Amino acid sequence: WFSTSDSCWLRPQHVLPLLGHGPQVLGDGRLQTTIREELAAAAAEVAPGPGTTKPGEHALLLATHEDLALTHPGMAAAVEPALVGLGPEGYVTTTHAGTDLLTAADARGLLHGFYALLRDGLAVFDGSTRREEPTCPVRMVNQWDNLSADAPMGSVERGYSGDSIFYADGAVVQDRRRVKDYARLLASVGINALSLNNVNVHGPETRLMTDHVQDVADLARTFADHGIATYLSINYAAPIEIGGLGTADPLDPQVRQWWVQASEALFAQVPDLGGYLVKADSENRPGPFTYGRTHADGANMLAEALRPHGGTVFWRCFVYDCRQDWRDRRTDRARAAYDHFMPLDGEFADNVVLQVKNGPMDFQVREPVSPLLGGLERTNVVMELQIAQEYTGQQKHACYLAPQWKQVLDFDTRSADPRAPSGAAVRDVVAGRTFARPVAGVAAVSNIGDDVYWTGHPWAQANLYAYGRLAWDPASDPDDLLHRWSRLTYPDLPDVQRAVVDILAGSWLTYERYTSPLGVGWMVEPGHHYGPSIEGYEYSAWGTYHFADRDGVGVDRTVATGTGYTGQYREPWASVYESVDRCPDELLLFFHHVPYGHELASGRTVIQHIYDTHFQGVEEVQAMVARWEQVADQVDGALAERVSGRLAEQLRSAREWRDQVNTYFRRASGVDDARGRTIY
Ligand code: GCW
Numbered sequence: 001w002f003s004t005s006d007s008c009w010l011r012p013q014h015v016l017p018l019l020g021h022g023p024q025v026l027g028d029g030r031l032q033t034t035i036r037e038e039l040a041a042a043a044a045e046v047a048p049g050p051g052t053t054k055p056g057e058h059a060l061l062l063a064t065h066e067d068l069a070l071t072h073p074g075m076a077a078a079v080e081p082a083l084v085g086l087g088p089e090g091y092v093t094t095t096h097a098g099t100d101l102l103t104a105a106d107a108r109g110l111l112h113g114f115y116a117l118l119r120d121g122l123a124v125f126d127g128s129t130r131r132e133e134p135t136c137p138v139r140m141v142n143q144w145d146n147l148s149a150d151a152p153m154g155s156v157e158r159g160y161s162g163d164s165i166f167y168a169d170g171a172v173v174q175d176r177r178r179v180k181d182y183a184r185l186l187a188s189v190g191i192n193a194l195s196l197n198n199v200n201v202h203g204p205e206t207r208l209m210t211d212h213v214q215d216v217a218d219l220a221r222t223f224a225d226h227g228i229a230t231y232l233s234i235n236y237a238a239p240i241e242i243g244g245l246g247t248a249d250p251l252d253p254q255v256r257q258w259w260v261q262a263s264e265a266l267f268a269q270v271p272d273l274g275g276y277l278v279k280a281d282s283e284n285r286p287g288p289f290t291y292g293r294t295h296a297d298g299a300n301m302l303a304e305a306l307r308p309h310g311g312t313v314f315w316r317c318f319v320y321d322c323r324q325d326w327r328d329r330r331t332d333r334a335r336a337a338y339d340h341f342m343p344l345d346g347e348f349a350d351n352v353v354l355q356v357k358n359g360p361m362d363f364q365v366r367e368p369v370s371p372l373l374g375g376l377e378r379t380n381v382v383m384e385l386q387i388a389q390e391y392t393g394q395q396k397h398a399c400y401l402a403p404q405w406k407q408v409l410d411f412d413t414r415s416a417d418p419r420a421p422s423g424a425a426v427r428d429v430v431a432g433r434t435f436a437r438p439v440a441g442v443a444a445v446s447n448i449g450d451d452v453y454w455t456g457h458p459w460a461q462a463n464l465y466a467y468g469r470l471a472w473d474p475a476s477d478p479d480d481l482l483h484r485w486s487r488l489t490y491p492d493l494p495d496v497q498r499a500v501v502d503i504l505a506g507s508w509l510t511y512e513r514y515t516s517p518l519g520v521g522w523m524v525e526p527g528h529h530y531g532p533s534i535e536g537y538e539y540s541a542w543g544t545y546h547f548a549d550r551d552g553v554g555v556d557r558t559v560a561t562g563t564g565y566t567g568q569y570r571e572p573w574a575s576v577y578e579s580v581d582r583c584p585d586e587l588l589l590f591f592h593h594v595p596y597g598h599e600l601a602s603g604r605t606v607i608q609h610i611y612d613t614h615f616q617g618v619e620e621v622q623a624m625v626a627r628w629e630q631v632a633d634q635v636d637g638a639l640a641e642r643v644s645g646r647l648a649e650q651l652r653s654a655r656e657w658r659d660q661v662n663t664y665f666r667r668a669s670g671v672d673d674a675r676g677r678t679i680y
Pocket of ligand 1: 144157158199279282283318363390
């Protein structure tokens with residue numbers, strides 16, 4: 001069923017109800033073939049045996065509307081009205097004359113519907129007709145995989161799950177079984193796009209588009225067989241590095257011609273390619289700034305090269321000065337993306353999509369929402385999340401991130417602005433609704449590797465699952481998704497299902513409690529970013545994040561006296577964040593520098609909040625460990641050992657965080673814990 005790994009939430013027994021109904025798949029397209037293969041593989045695994053369909057039970061038919069019309073014209077005519085206006089990824093379920101029918105205008109919809117039946121069972125066939133389609137047009141994962149383990153950041157940049165499943169020793173892995181299983185996992189939650197290599201494109205990866213093009217074509221075919229378009233991260237300086245030109249100036253005709261020809265050659269050999277993903281002028285990577293050009297110049301050059309092939313450019317907005325002088329208090333990393341991109345709104349070609357991280361910084365446990373989301377009106381936008389837990393425990397710690405993502409998706413970027421009649425919550429923006437954008441959606445840094453459980457911590461699988469489902473429907477409830485994931489992952493083990501839900505539901509907030517308080521972020525070991533280092537990034541070229549001293553803590557980002565970042569928000573947020581009294585507690589230190597005795601809305605002082613949450617966070621991890629011990633013996637030994645080992649490390653690390661943070665602030669502030677607990 002799965003070649004060399006855990007099958008996560010996609011257990012073969014979930015196919016049993018379908019098999020029991022003698023499913024018939026019409027049509028011979030590649031996606032229909034995939035559905036048939038899934039059914040056959042499951043049948044081989046779980047052996048439903050003959051005659052499981054009881055007399056009188058409905059047959060199950062899966063067919064695009066076109067195929068249905070050929071063989072079952074009556075049924076096709078009856079279901080036709082339900083398909084009107086449904087997008088290419090949507091599907092319809094209905095029952096007609098004793099046949100349960102899954103149909104769609106396009107085979108992509110059929111595949112999504114098939115996996116929905118696996119996830120949710122056949123209860124959907126209750127006599128009614130239902131339409132379902134994704135909210136976000138783009139639902140992408142980004143691999144940060146490098147061609148070799150010798151790359152500057154190893155085999156997978158910020159990877160916490162072993163090595164790449166795609167590349168080893170400078171070449172594309174030839175055994176493609178694992179890649180196919182990954183495509184199945186992604187398709188089963190509704191992902192429809194994937195970028196194949198790290199956004200930091202170094203020498204060897206620059207040549208993916210030339211030296212490894214046949215392998216890229218094979219990988220792209222595997223993903224396309226699962227309804228997923230493949231993108232390449234490209235090196236902005238490729239015309240110099242592999243093209244032999246003296247410049248990568250986006251307005252230079254030779255450079256433009258180079259991209260036109262390179263793209264033509266690439267698409268000729270990789271017909272399943274979706275386009276490019278680009279990190280430019282970011283963290284020492286090349287970009288148009290070198291030539292005094294804008295990001296619109298750079299992105300539009302690539303867009304022009306991709307246009308004849310129907311390709312799209314995803315251009316990242318993670319652009320900031322990583323060589324700062326901390327004495328210059330006007331430079332604020334939080335401002336950078338907006339300062340760079342907002343003036344260019346409306347200048348990007350329609351096959352360019354700006355990819356904006358959820359927050360203005362970098363995937364911290366707590367950040368405000370990026371003001372570019374809802375700020376950009378005349379530009380296609382996708383929001384970038386990080387499923388990989390770079391700053392949230394690196395898949396050693398259990399940290400279910402869907403509640404964080406949900407909070408971002410629900411953030412109303414401006415209340416009741418008449419120019420945004422369709423709603424301006426981030427979930428509306430990423431649906432393309434707010435400003436009627438043709439392309440919109442979400443992208444996220446994947447958290448998988450060649451680990452047998454895919455994600456290091458087996459429970460980090462929940463983040464991949466929940467990402468896919470939230471991308472499909474950002475109105476989903478993270479708790480509901482967690483229940484569903486747990487039930488699918490641990491079928492027949494109800495105690496385990498409940499325990500895992502209990503442990504994970506609040507784990508993001510627990511992580512926040514024992515790490516960085518009140519939106520301040522970044523108190524991590526520089527470089528690898530695991531474990532506490534309160535001053536690790538203070539006064540560094542990458543930015544300064546809390547300015548703690550004996551009098552107070554936090555960054556003044558107000559317009560009145562600080563960096564002016566609050567002014568990038570629309571009302572009411574600009575005023576809310578500007579005001580030390582109205583700013584939400586959880587973001588207070590992101591926006592304001594306050595004395596330790598400052599009283600929060602919660603009624604506690606900042607310093608007492610720091611102490612209380614750090615003690616509480618560790619107690620919560622202790623409770624997680626105890627809850628797991630109640631059920632650990634119900635799962636197989638290897639899984640129990642893996643989870644228990646990770647929980648032990650989480651507890652050790654949480655204590656270290658608590659003690660480092662409490663001690664640092666006790667010494668800086670000179671204020672004792674009101675409850676007299678041990679602070680070293
Ligand atoms: O968070 C930072 C990471 C880098 C990463 C960068 C980015 C791929 O520490 O490893 O580079 O973000 O998003 O480009």
